[in-house]
Amino acid sequence: MTRERMVNAAMLLILIAFPLWAWAADEPFMITLATKAVILALAGVGLNIALGLGGMISLGHAAFFGIGGYAMGVLASHAQNFDPILEGPFLIEGTNSMPIIWLTAIIASGLAALAIGAISIRTTGAYFIMITLAFGQMLFFFAISWPAYGGEDGLSIWVRNEFPGLNTLDPIQFYAIAFTILCAVLILTARLAKSPFGLALNAARQTEIRVETVGISPYKLRLIAFTISGMITGLAGALFADLNRFVSPTMLSWQTSGEIMIFVILGGVARLFGPVVGAVLFILLEHLLGGISDYWHIYLGALLLVIVLFARGGIIGVLAGREAKHG
Amino acid sequence: MTLKSLAIAGAIAALGSAAWAEDVRIGMITTLSGGGAGLGIDVRDGFMLAIEQSGAENVEVIIEDDERAPEVAVRLSDEMIQADDVDIMTGIIWSNLAMAVVPSATAQGVFYISPNAGPSQLAGRGCHPLYFNVAWQNDALHEAAGAYANSAGYGNSFILAPNYPAGQDALTGYKRTYGGDLAGELFTDLGQTDYASEIAQIRASGADSVFFFLPGGMGIAFVKQYADSGVDLPLVGPAFSFDQGILQAVGADALGIVNTSQWNRDIDNATNAAFVESFVAAYDRLPSLYASQGFDAANLILSALESAHPDDEDAFRAALAAAEFDSTRGDFAFGSNQHPVQDIYVRRVIQEGDIFTNEIIGTALEDHGDVYAAECSY
């Protein structure tokens, strides 16, 4: 077992043991915190496919996170008010069933990623960063000024949505749902990285012209990767909205994009568990530093600087050394 | 676990009543950092001033910073309800944060006393027995501005607000009471800082007055640019852009502007005089609208605690609804939807020495409630 695998296994163990402890000790808020970490990790895992495997520095992933959140908000608010979304040619009702909401979130954010990616991936380098940022801002302003779904105020859902056979309002059960999804996506991501597609995508990041000369279109590879990446981040957005029972344009802001990117970097780019370790650490910092000072963002900023400047490869890089990255 | 100011002082025995023996925990989530932190700081300071003055020993206040982010507010409220087991919550400044926190807090059986935000959803169909607003329903000051415009004889107003729900509500509120024509109606970007384009349109519109709702830095920018533009139509707005905290940054450009408020430091009653004096003594600055709201919110809670503990939901609710406390505003009562019924005043910005402040020049609306009360049924 490589050291990276040991770090990963330890992380998984913590993610199982900590909530169980909190459950036994009757600390529901600790479970809520863990749930938040797991969901943000999922968003980071999504981004990591574009960022780590595909080398696409997207500063606009908040768009997909927010679309996922709004998929939940729109469907659930219509269900809550017994007010169909569309009566027109055929009836579309709102729903409070999590699986349907997830599916909608995945499809909606996937379509958005496909459209944004189709334009953005024509550009490279700094232009790509900026154009993804700009698309994110476009959606952000749209959400703010679109009155039908709360605009700046956002949408509040009184109760959490339902999952067949589970009581989602019980923190540990909702945690179980989020954790299961994270594990499933991690397995899929690991397989994706090893697949023919992953191999080609990874090669396109290193040497675009080689991939072209073996008859594979890097544009197509990246567009698909960007879309998958957006879908996963969108799913995370739906879960995040359900955790908070609330969705607002803040989820679409560029600071959110920056934060998702921070999870990935804190943990380690292109490492399977990088975003997981990063998100857990971020939540921990937010919780602990927030208690020390009103000005905790200064410390967060300083820590981030140190990691970027001196600990390349993130926390996992530090723990596991610079051995096998994509293996 | 995060920033916790614990305030425990004095003995309840002094008040001669011990209807409750257990401790009461109040969770305050408010904005203490980033843009708009000044408002939260004022609410907190006003609130804590009242708690300290009461000498209440068994009241514990847990204060946390929401960074003006709904997600943070939700996390804090989860923490307060699930981990800290608070009985009462308060403190939120912004409507969008209130919408994120209040419905789920009240659904979990916690009282929420709003010291500032009063979104229409919570006053109407979304009203809740455990939710009280001690400041105003969001529309109130705008409706007062419309009433003032009528009495001032304005017949052709140009109105503008940021393009977000509170902005849209502001224009609706103004139009609800205003009887004249509209020379123009504009939505600006939220957070916009340059209003040259809007001012040009005002200039070209042939209006006789301008109503605007631009809270925080937006208002500062607008007023300064407006003064510089040479357009000299009278401005009317709600108090938010002309309150104590912000007025010094606007400066002389704000002099003479008329704004509407349910409070001012020159309201003539003993409670208010004592509040202003003790606030200045404690914090070395003049209190703002928000400080008075925080002060009133704390006194409302304290007055209800005298007769019941929040664990006895019905009794505590009845005690709150009675509103038997001395408000800095003078007369104060709750309407059927547990929102204030109160006078709204017309103020004008003046200069006293180096300090810019307001004086009351009239009353826009008396015993004013809100239109959403009719939609509220428990």
Place this chain on the structure above:
Amino acid sequence: MADPILETHGISKAFGALHASKDISIDLVPGEIHALIGPNGAGKSTLIQQIAGALKPDAGRVILDGEDVTALNTVARAQRGLGRTFQISALAMEDTVLENAMLGAIGASGKPFHFFRRALDQAEARAVAEQALEQVGLTENMATRTFELSHGQRRQLEVAVALTLSPKAFIMDEPMAGLGFEGSKNLTGFLDTLRHTAPILLVEHDMDAVFALADRISVLVYGEVIATGSVEEVRNDPAVRTAYLGEEA
């Protein structure tokens, strides 16, 4: 002579005032090595890029196996059977040797969009990749990461990746560059047999290799082909002697 696999018809390309390609028509027939030589700046790279699809000619056509591919990009030309190696290795340095070869095999299979099967478990593609590595003598190094390879081994891997495509024609840009005497000799021997798999358009500075391998030589000077013919014909061409060999000597 058999029908040519690869032809250019009157290719021209100008960058501003600089005419990098002037009305170039060359071809490549089955079983041959056609060497393209010329001094630095003669326009060899520009020509190769136009044939491979990285640059669009201002005028003229590129024909691959009877099909006009002028309007197609690099990807489409690769899919139609153009195998290319680069002067400066274009390999995925973080990946293993086998993974690089697999990339070619996967590209050739036309099925790169499989998401959940392990790439290395794709039996058919793996066989192709392993065979190509064996052909160039890298079987021992399959699990090595590419950045650990020697310069010569990287050149071999370049050729192996091109081999996995089973191309109809090879374009090789200075495959001998940086190889020692021994390395050049080995590669020369290998290319000598490779020409029967598919013809090779060879750009090379190593004149010993060119004279040993080439069936035909085209000489490019200032963007123009000044001579095409067998080794002997080109050696004796007066224009070549003055314009090219004269300068080099």
Place this chain on the structure above:
Amino acid sequence: MTFILFAEQVLNGLQLGVMLFLMAAGLTLVFGVMGLINLAHGSLFMVGAFAAAAVAGATGSFLLALAAALAAAAAAGAIVEVVVIRRLYNRDHLDQVLATFALILIFSEGTRFIFGSFPLFLDTPDWLSGPVTLPGGIQYPIYRLALIVVGLVVALGLYLLITRTRLGIQIRAGENDREMIAALGVDISKLYTIVFALGAALAGLAGALVGAIQSVEVGMGEPILILAFVVIVIGGIGSIRGALVGAILVGLTDTLGGLLLPSFFRTFMEASAASAVGSGLASMSIYILMAVVLMLRPTGLFGAKA
């Protein structure tokens, strides 16, 4: 719509454009010469505004305030360059984005720590207050006219600096070939510090100039930073000329979009709905402009081919 309104809006667009240019010039220079994406450029804008407000408050002099803004932003820029930024030149864009994002957090909270949470006061000087009547009967604030003039003068100054001076030659050489200027014996790390401080000073100047008609508060730099990014992407990253053209294009799109779109929707919609939809679209218009430009030219209007 009257001619006067339209003309005034064009002036407003121009004024927004030249201020964006002051921000964008520094960003694009730093990218062109050092290859660095600096998200913290907006923080330098804020530093300039706060320095100006502090000095204006203490001395009452607007000119001293401007000088203080230039000096403070240049100093902050030079310090940040030496301590942090120079470690990022050889890193990929990802590290640069993150490290400078971290700098934003530090600058914003640090400023709040020093100056508190309330907005500061900074006003236009008396001698530039009030409106002036332009030919055609257009009433326009003198201060905004002055901003246009200052912006254009700075643009001209930058042009002269880059085309006529030794420093300019080194900057241009740096854009083309970094090894080359090192080989020519130019002290490259000093050059980088100077370029970064120059960009910072321009941002600080913009902060002070704009701060006088807006509010000086923490977080004021981020909205304009994003606009400045849009500007340099439209203009082509690294191109000063592109920054100028992009800035004016964005300025005009923003102001005229805010004017024309709502009135366009008013022709077939109810007034307040038209206003809401129109201004919603107007706030998206510059991003749409950017997307269109990049679709047609993936490296911007004046960008080098990738």
